[in-house]
Each structure stands twice: as structure tokens, then as C-alpha cells.
Amino acid sequence: MVLILLPLSTVSVAGSGEGAVLYRQNCSVCHGVDGDGGVGIPLNLPDFLAVASDDYLRNTLRDGRPGRVMPAFTSLSDAEVEAIIGYIRSWSGQEAPVYHKHALHGDVQHGRQLFEQHCTACHGNRGQGGTGTGVTFSRPREAPVMAPALDNPGFQDSVSDAMLKATLLRGRKGTPMPSIASLGLKEKDADDLVAYLRTLKIESLAGDSEALEPVIRYESEYDLEQTLENLKQAVVGRNFRVIREQYLDQGLAAEGEEDKHRVILYFCNFAFLNDALAIDPRVGLFLPCRITLIETEHGVQLMSINPKNLSRLFNNSELDRYCEQMHDLYAEIMEDATL
């Protein structure tokens, strides 16, 4: 297969542009095929491309935004990274800006005042960024584009002072991000804001990356039928609605021949589901809630996934609270059902 494909691959990749192919494979899922944004923020805006240096793009790709959805692309080769950058540049057709690396000098205290006055409404009181993802179109949302996190180590380590200043002077047309002139501020204020922004950098949000126990498990002293009954009561007792009960192999096994010793209970609280999807539309993969009952000769067990693994899976620390909540909820429900 490789032999047949190799000669073809050169032709086809050259034909559609390696950068374009790599962009579509790695980035378009979040940033849109033409860079319009989606789960990620837009990348094709003239005001963004005019201020973003190649260094900024390169470092952003490599480091990602730990805990803020944008992954770190560590397995792309240097040549592949350059090809992607070249492709992103092709959207504006303009030369990349180049910045000096020196720190700008500004008045941090004054910068803080300006930040609190003009910026926190969108970027958060610590520069932690807006809630939700990019420009997700699939549900109603407050802001057309989520304000990015300014405290993120991936951002702080990628951006130079000079690029920060250029961003503030220009603003970003097509997004809520204003230029400081439109806020009535002067160039000197930009230096002060930059000096203050530099104090915001946090350590990584991503938590330690060690995986946690994959399942939560409880033993029941009751038989399957009784345990299922208890479980339904426990679910309802926590304001969740039972939405479905089925055998594990239902839909795969012929009707009537399912394994009756493995039963899944799905349940949901739609307000909770709706909130979680607004933070990250991808979490639906693990919702609605599910607990599985398994009967063996040793008795009945209840099991669920461990939701604490999910915020890492999605690289989204905003989900931490939901995952903790879901973890405790699963544990409480299973405990109730086995008491």
C-alpha cells in the first residue's frame, strides 16, 4: 500500500499545498476551514495577521494554551509548522511583522487601573479570558467571539511586549476587541497596560497530566432488579431524570438475545447539560450521565466513567468544576443505590 501511495502523495500534496493539507488536518476542526473560528477563535482577521509575528504563531502552535482548549502540537516537524504558518499567512498576503524582543517600560499601577476600567468586562478580572469556546455557532451565546486568556503561560511565552502593544493600538475589527484609541487612551497607556499584563502570567492550568483511575465502582448487596430500582430512585432524588434503560449489547444482539446481566441506565439534568455544553460543546461526548450495572456470580456492581479525567482530555480547565461535580454526583448516586 505504501508503495502505491508514495508517488501519488508527492503529487497530491504539492497540488493542494502541504500547509493547506496540514491546516485542514490539525486546525480547521476548531478554527474553521478558512480561519473563521469555531471552537477556536478566528485566525483570518486582517487585524490579527497584521500584528501576529511568525514567532508568535510558531510558539503558540508548539505550546498551545494549557487548560484553554488550544492543544500543543508537539509532534509536528519544524517544516510542517512552517508550512502551516505559510498557509495562514496566505490569507492576508502580507509580510509577517517582526518585533524586537526588549521589554517595554510602563507604569504597572496605572496599567492595572486601566485594565480594571476597560478590559476586565471581557477578559476577566485576572485576565483569565471569557467563558465558553471561540465563536461556537451551535448554541446561543453572549459574545460573538470569546475573549482569549491573557494570563495563560502559552500566550505570555509566545507574545512579545511589542506585539502586545501593537495589538492594543490596533484592536481587532470583526471582533469585540477595541483599539485603545477608541477607548480614549494614549500610546503611553498601552505601555502601562503591557507592563501590567506581564504581571498576570499564571503557572500552567492543565493540572498534572497523570491519568486518574478510569472508573468509579460500587458493590451492591441487592440483586440486579432491586439495585436498578434503587438506582432510579437515587437518580430522581438528585433532580435528574431517567431517560433510558437498556442492555449493554442492545442494538447489536438480536432482539430477545441480549445479555440481561449488563444494564445501562442513562439519566440527565438538562439544565446541567446545557450549562456544560455552553462551556465546551464537546462534553456532550460524555453526557447524558450513565451508570452501568453488572451482575456476576459474585454479586452486582455499579460502574461509571471517572469524570475527573475529562477536563484534561479536553484541555479545558473551565470544565474542572463540572467534572468534580459530576464525579461527586456519580459517587453519591451509586452510594445511595447500594445503601
Next chain:
Amino acid sequence: MKRLFLLLSLFLVSPLLAAQDLFMVRSQLPFPEAMSVLQQSIGESGFHISRVQRVDIGLTKSGYKTDKYRIVFFGDLDELHSVSDRHPDLIPYLPLKIAIFAENGETLLLASSFKHLRPFYTSPDLLQKFDRWESAIREILERVRVAE
């Protein structure tokens, strides 16, 4: 030609995505078309669909606004039985699933890898199973991504 391009991109995509936690793709097809390509693609990888969970319907009925959002469950009966007999603690992760949802006239699809489960298992046949599932899921998604 379309077929060749498809094979080609499968071949190209594999090494890049090897260590990912999540597999995510965008299809430029509208939701209904992407959904039908997905269903076909799952079959082409030798799996059967056991159920489609309509998350959006539940939300809408409860008064929340959302675009189309479904979870497609799939598997192979013999494999499901043998894996769940031998490794009952994997049962909460089975059958396999892919989430599919509409985004502005296009469609996003995603599935979890088994990366976060690997550290807890040593059985070589299970680790091989994870490999097989991951590459099958990537194939399934890649076919949807490139479908026109």
C-alpha cells in the same frame, strides 16, 4: 480519484495524531449528510451501530436552544462480549461512540482516544485492542472529513 485521495490522507494523518487524547474532525457537509456518511463509514470499518442518542431533542424538549447534537454508539457484538467478559471495568466505556454536532452549516465530530486508560492495563491483547479501536475511529472520522 476521490477514493485515492481518501486513502492518501488516511496514510498521512496517522503519525500526526498518534498521541492525541481526542480525535476531532470538521466535515464541511451539513449535519444530515455528514451523519449519513458517518453511518456508512462506521459500517465500512466493520462495526454496527447500536443506537443514536439524540441529545438535542432532549434539550429542546426541556426548553433549551441547541443545534443538532447526536451521539452514535457502535461496536461488534462478539468483541463487546469478549472484552467485557475479560475486562469488566471497561464496560462504562463501551460500546464505542462518536459525538456529531452541527456548527454553522458544517459538522464537527469527535471521539475519545484510549490514551488515558492505557496506564491502567498491561494485558497485551487489550492494548492491541486499544490500538485497533483508535485506528478504526481515526479512519471512520477521516472518511467523514474528506467526504464531499
